[in-house]
Amino acid sequence: MNTPDILTVRSITKTFASRGRPAAKALDAVNLSVSEGSIAGLVGESGSGKSTLIRCIMGLERPDTGTIIFDGTDMSVAGREEWRKFRQQVQLVFQDPFSSLDPRMTVESTVGEGLVIHKKSMVKNHRRELVATALESVGLSASDMNRYPRSFSGGQRQRIAIARAIVMRPRLLVCDEPVSALDVSVQAQVINLLKSMQAESNISILFIAHDLAVVRHLCDSVSVLEHGKIVESGRSTEIFGNPQADYTRSLIAASPIPDPAVQREKSRSSLAQ
Amino acid sequence: MLRFVGRRALFTLLSLFSLVTIVFMLIKIIPGDEAKVAAGDAATPEMVEATRVRLGLDQPVPVQFLAYIWRLLHGDLGTSTTTFQPISTNLSAVLPFTLELIALAMMTTVIVAIPVGMLMAANRGGPVDLFGRVLTVVMAGMPVFWVGFMLQLALSSTHTLPISGSLSVQYSVQQVTGFVTLDALLTGNDSAFRDALTHLVLPVLVLATPQIAVIIRTMRTSLLGELDEDYILMAQSKGASRSRILIRHGFRNAAVPTVTMIGLQVGYMIGGAVIVESVFARPGVGAYLTSSVVQKDTFAVLGAVLFIGAVVLITSFLVDMFQIVIDPRVRRGQLEVTA
Amino acid sequence: MMTEARTAALPSGERSPATEVAPILEVRDLAIDTGTSRGPMRLVENVNLSIRPGERLALVGESGSGKSVTARAIMQLDPSMRLTGSVRFAGTELLGLPERSLRSYRGSRLSMVFQDPLRSLNPTMTIGEQVAEPLRIRGVSRREAWRRAQATLDQLGVANAGHRMRSYPFEFSGGMRQRVALAIALVAEPALLIADEPTTALDTRVQDRVLKLMDTIALERGLAVILITHDLGVVAGFADRVAVMYSGRLIEEAPVDDLYRAPKHPYTRGLLDAVPRLDTDARTLAAMPGTPVSPDARPPGCAFADRCPVRVDDCLSVRPVLLPMADAAHAVACHFPIERESK
Secondary structure, three states, X not given: OOOOEEEEEEEEEEEEOOOOOOOEEEEEEEEEEEXXXXXXXXXXXXXXXXXXXXHXXXXXXXXXXXXXEEOOEEHHHOOHHHHHHHHHHEEEEOOOOOXXXXXXXXXXXXXXXXXXXXXXXXXXXXXXXXXXXXXXXXXXXXXXXXXXXXXXXXXXXXXXXXXXXXXXXXXXXXXXXXXXXXXXXXXXXXXXHHHHHHHHHOOEEEEEEOOHHHHHHHOOXXXXXXXXXXXXXXXXXXXXXXXXXXXXXXXXXHOOOOOHHHHHHHHHHHHHO | OHHHHHHHHHHHHHHHHXXXXXXXXHHHHOOOOHHHHHHOOOOOHHXXXXXXXXXXXXXXXXHHHHHHHHHHXXXXXXXXXXXXXXXXXXXXXXXXXXXXXXXXXXXXXXXXXXXXXHHHHXXXXXXXXXXXXXXXXXXXXXXXXXXXXXXXXXXXXOOOOOOOOOOOOOOOOOOOOOOXXXXXXXXXXXXXXXXXXXXXXXXXXXXXXXXXXXXXXXXXXXXXXXXXXXXXXXXXXXXXXXXXXXXXXXXXXXXXXXXXXXHHHHHHHHHHHHHHHHHOOOOOHHHHHHHXXXXXXXXXXXXXXXXXXXXXXXXXXXXXXXXXXXXXXXXXXXXXXXX | OHHHHHHHHOOHHXXXXXXXXXXXXXXXXXXXXXXXXXXXEEEEEEEEEEEOOOOEEEEEOOXXXXXXXXXXXXXXXXXXXXXXXXXXXXXXXXXXXXXXXXXXXXXXXXXXXXXXXOOOOOOOOOXXXXXXXXXXXXXXXXXXXXHXXXXXXXXXXXXXXXXXXXXXXXXXXXXXXXXXXXXXXXXXXXXXXXXXOOOOOOOHHHXXXXXXXXXXXXHHHOOEEEEEEOOHHHHHHHXXXXXXXXXXXXXXXXXXXHHHHOOOOHHHHHHHHHOXXXXXXXXXXXXOOOOOOOHHXXXXXXXXXXXXXXXXXXXXXXXXXXXXXXXXXXXXXXXXXXXXXXX
16 A cells, blocks of 8 residues: 555564463454554454454553554654654544543533643633534534533434544544444444544544444455454455455354345355355 | 462461561560569569560560460460460450350341341332331441440339349359350250340340441342342243242342451451440450450450451451352352452 | 254245234233333333234334333333233233233243343353243242253253353353343243344354344244344344334334335434445445434424424424335334335
8 A cells, every 4th residue: 555554553462361371362463554544444353352452552551572653653662752642643432432421521621631631722712612623523513512421312422532532633543342332323423424534634543343334334444353363454345345264254244234135145045055 | 269268368367467467566565574474463583584584585576476476376365464364364264255245246137137138129219118228327327335325224224134244143154165155055054044145135236236237238239239130130031029039039149248248347346345345244355355455454455456356357258258159250260359 | 953954944034924823912002101200201102013923023223212111011020110001912911910920921921031141140040040940930840940941051052051051151151141041031932032132242243143043943933032123234134024113102114125125214214224234335324313312302293303304394293103004014103104215
């Protein structure tokens, strides 16, 4: 690919020593890259190591071996100043929009908190403006600023969480199952929002999900993680059009399609095999 | 499971060791000559020196510490400055009284609190539950000594229940185990047994009242937590009856936090026994501790403290072991209990 | 084994439950009220459902649509819910039945599985005790109950069932726990199984296996299944008929093929357009604006009106009734049902 990578994960291994049992390899020589301005998908079931990978990328966990390179900087040898820059430019959106927002903080202080922490905007009026712009760009209104999270629905809360991330003008958004807790009709709103953000502001997104249909729909490239190993990665269209790894194939075969005729055809062919 | 037992045992031993260390340091810091005390009031300076050598008190402090532990392991808690008897002898004479009191208070607590807590949870928000919640707040808020005095005041004129002591003067019980009630039973002395029991009624009530309140609330809260779980819905949809759901499903799971709480309460009960024994003029570890404090019998106080501390630690170890029986996750080492 | 495979190979749409057979469950005009701090609230109203022996009905809706509440009302699991209307099971009216008689139905004639297979199993009871319990409650001997529990677990593909019955839930994986939950529901050979989001908490491949298992067993036993789910993909592969709920009301009901091919309600259409599909390349998802209205804020008219692309002002005040279309199998509650496929 011609565009440079904003994030490169190079051969990361992470082992957890658990008591009484042989040490478990949570990540085994994992390679992953997100090219600038693209949406990269990471697919994995529970126990695949995706949570550990996210923790390593965010600097919450130190990999045993391997490096994480953000915007040309090797984060394993990065200094305090580079980490500060990293924390501003990489923002995380969590799965559960109900527990990830502090119920005692107004939307304004939730969304504006990062600006204060990173001393990006210490003047209250200026900060209000930034928060208002962020809220509007995720489809909420500036008048929502003084409300508390409990008066919002799940989809709206996830928009608040995204507003909290993008107000920092990040270059990379790491989304950990951001739509799996949402209802179908609301899930589509958030997916469309992420897609339009990418188109309009050239933000890069690492999108972690277990729902293959969502990933195929949203992501330019995909990596498939199984038991701590990347079993397949490449352009979305290629992987879903012509999966190579058995694991990817079995995942695709097991994903239900919302079409009775197709599902019948699938169960017929699976029995024929 | 072995791992869990091992860790808990190690933790208990370490706590015991810290307790011993602290008590030993206090003995060294607090003014007063152990050798003088041990040798007795009438001892000449030569005799005191001889005792000092005999007890190893002329040795460096670390050596003394080791000797102290060695003596503890042989049941020697030191010598009382008031009775000039070994503290362990004094304690073992009064211990049965306290154990009897605490054991009966504990039994009363469990017998009353667990069914009541379950009943309240089963009728959440109903009149029984509301009344019970108010009552437990009142019960838990009443100071032990105050309840004791009030009961004594109320009963002193009626003579329905003895308000002090452990046995009426006209009875005497031949000592077998040291437990008055048990000895009366063993020696076939029925009237003395009844008399000893009636002497226990008030102290046990007073000691158990706040514990009952605490255990009722723990039982109720943990059972309510369990009743909200999906496996209760599952049990309902199996066609299980209400009592079966409460007992077979809810209770077993709610028992884990409740038993932990009961274990913790043993410590409070010993504290309560100190007061109850004074109020009701009963012999016991508490009364011994109180009189030792009053008489500034430092070594007796420290000996009693050491003893009480050891009882509390060992009880909490036993409670943890009980969790193995109730909770298979602990048994199979899947769940760490942090009590 | 051969016959099993053959029946299982018959896709759901080609099984034809005889229409003349009496329904095993018939729900008529069911309303569910609950008390809140602000007074009574009507969670569900005017629900009519019927399901014949061996049929699979999917009850579809988003969170707060009332689908789970409806399922639990059929079992009458929540005493705080006030139920009105009629729930007839195999000819017997269940509403108003004393708790004791209800218990004789629960777990034996009709049974239920829940979403979270870890939370729905008792953590301190062995798997064997739990699977045998519906039988033990009914006085089956310990030995016989254990034997039948083992047979049911075997049938549900729990390997080495005899040995694993002495294990506890935490020693099982998510998929295995859901098989155990199914075994509990099926051990007393019920006529109707209500499955409340049974695969939502499972990984994709485990979900697929559990669904296939449910499919096979339902076929073998002639079991009627009510599947409660929000997942339109799961519905497509499992159900014969689909009922869609929105804000506590049924808004559309149809045979599964009709519903997916030609939905009549704008909400159903919107749902189908909002789901990304794995078998096609990216198209823009048509996201519905807004969020579902909660039951206490329903307008007097259509609850979907505020999000509806084809509503007129009267939709907010005049409530549409669930009426059959010209072809009687398809019913919709909308003043302006979608005439035919507009795409």
